[in-house]
Amino acid sequence: MATASSLLSEDRFLCFICLDVFTDPVTIPCGHNFCKNCITEHLNVNVQRQCPMCKELFDRRPELRINTFISEMAAQFRQSVQKKTCSSSEEQHANTGEVLCDVCTGTKVKALKSCLVCLVSYCEAHLELHQKVTVMTRHKLTDPVENLESRMCKRHDRPLELFCKTDQMCVCQFCTESSHKLHLIVPLLEEYKGKKAELGKTEAEVQQMIQERQLKIQELKRSVKLSKEDADKETAASLQVFTSLIKSVERSLAELIDVITEKHQTTEKQTEGFIKELEEEISELKKRSSELEQLSRTKDHLQLLQSFPSLNPAPPTKDWTEVRVHSSYEGTMRRALAQLEETLGKEMKKLCGVVELKRVQQFAVDVTFDPETANLYLILSDDGKQVRLGDKKQNLLDNPKRLSCNSVLGKQFFSLGRFYYEVQVKGKTAWALGVARETINRKSILSLCPMNGFWTVCLSIGDQYNALTVPSTPLTLKSRPQKVGVFVDYEEGLVSFYDVDAAALIYSFSGCNFTEKLYPYFNSCHNDAGKNSTPLIICSVNHSD
Structure with missing residues (x-):
């Protein structure tokens, strides 16, 4: 079944002669449809009396019959096209912010003025009555505006032409004689100019604030950049200082280890000397012990008495009772740390001075x-x-x-x-x-x-x-x-x-x-x-x- 859109397609409602939508469509005996004026003129000009479409010849001038169905469908089609055109025009004007004439029935034209009495916007053509009719020339015309109802006083149905500074609201002439009688009233234009000037000043202040904040952003970005540069410099300087301090600590540790090692080596050497001396005395004592043992076993009275005097003196040994090896390292590390603290203090003061001087230079x-x-x-x-x-x-x-x-x-x-x-x-x-x-x-x-x-x-x-x-x-x-x-x-x-x-x-x-x-x-x-x-x-x- 054909859809409505296909039935209303444009080519079904076009006259074959004028190629436009049918106007007063009529049907000839062969069944084809034409505009009444188009087929009449065609038959008047062509003596052969044939159909323009199928070329069928007629013996006599064909009778024209009004096609009611086609006429109604063509009218609907024409109305539909016109509606779409108007809608498109209104949409186009809406997109551009233009006010359209409220009187135009076809394609709406841009309004020239709006009447605050009629609450209607008029194009140049429809505005003629307001310029010719005496009564209508007294109406209040303004530049084209939308929502005319909002410009009327809801209580008195009069244009809002004045401004009440006391209540800070728009009023009509009747309002000034009733509820706003003793209030400070000024013309709407005067208040408009004042408010516009105030808005201009506020806008300038806002722009100034925007500019100040944009400059502040730039300043903050510069501060971050400078902070990064300072951080890098400070890091480099700190690395230099701490590297020097670490080297000082490592140097002090190496010196401490050398002191402990040297002290241990001295103690070791001294002990080795004592041991050697003791071993020599032991060897001598063992020799004396052997002689004494041999003499004690003799049974020759004369020999014992003759040899005894030579064995009687004590062997050449010393008293080892008080001999000690002192290996205490107490205080060595403490003294080294005290020295390190003093060295680091001097080093830090010197290094910090160098870094500070480089910074100010x-x-x-x-x-x-x-x-x-x-x-x-x-x-x-x-x-x-x-x-x-x-x-x-x-x-x-x-x-x-x-x-x-x-x-x-x-x-x-x-x-x-x-x-x-x-x-x-x-x-x-x-x-x-x-x-x-x-x-x-x-x-x-x-x-x-x-x-x-x-x-x-x-x-x-x-x-x-x-x-x-x-x-x-x-x-x-x-x-x-x-x-x-x-x-x-x-x-x-x-x-x-x-x-x-x-x-x-x-x-x-x-x-x-x-x-x-x-x-x-x-x-x-x-x-x-x-x-x-x-x-x-x-x-x-x-x-x-």
Whole structure:
């Protein structure tokens, strides 16, 4: 049995002449169907009076009979096609977000305006009445919108054209005369503009928050990367330190074993000597015992009496009663451990110093002396790396930047992060080094302490090293520094000084609160009758592995 879809297939309802769906279909005697106008025109033109499809000839003009069944089926087919077309058009408009005309009966056209009185959307053609009919020209038209019912006041059936700021809701004109009579009412457009501006500000804030969080993610990723790098460096440094410590322990163990072995060998050698001596005495005693036994068996009175005097003295033996072999090792390991502890302490301090120095040397910066800040008695080298105290003032103009007290600042300043530089002090009998803030008093002779904006250490005449705190802190150094490293961590508030050659920390200022630019500070001190004429030299940092 044929299905409905096959019965309603398009080719069954097409006119053979116009190739379109039947309009007023009629049947001719041969049984074929055509549009009434199409077959009429065909018969008028063709004198032979034959069927266009089967070519059957008719003796006279065939009678046209209306085919009611085909007519109804064609109408249904045409309606079905039109419905599908409209549905497709509506779906297409829905996908694009367009509002369609509510009046169009066929293919729906895009609406031009929506009427808040009629609650209907109109295309350009159907909007003509609202432009021509006097009554309808008073209607409230808006840009095309969907769900027009939601734009009407449910109580008064009027357009929601106003906004109640008191209740924060949309109202109609009648609402302002009843339940919202004493409330603060503004036009909907005014509130819209305000809210839109507020939304724009909120959106900008949200975008700012997004950007800040994206930057934070990048920062965290960089932190993880830096953490990985620091972890690798720390692991390598730790491996180096612990390997050295393990070697020290192994060396101490080998030395302890050698001491125990040597002590045992001495005891063994001494015992062997005692045994040999005892064996010789035993041999002598056995010989005497044989002579005594032989003499005691003689019956010759004369012989016994004559031989007795020669046997009477005691044999040459010593008293072994107090002879002892001491093989005690008590305290050997304890003394070795005490020595190892002392050695490890020195080794750890040295190794940690080396690792710490390498860490801060990563932040080395290029520093030069600033001629504009140099005291007039100071002489700077052309490359800005050396400074020494002259015998007389330089013939230079004074300026507010210039320092007193044989001092000079670095040309470079720092207001964030970490930095490090090294200064050779070899051959000098007095000096002061460190950092100073920008607003120090440059014309008065002040104590170089943090209270006055200086973080420094110094060597005074008499080989006394001090950290210039209040009061100053005497420093006990194992060696005389030839090169001093200065490290600053601005955010951490830390200023540290290192003996570069010994890889040892000299002193640290911690918990500092830096809020200004910091400049490297150098003080050549007085000449000390020519003994302190050696220059201070800013050195390039040797990043040794």
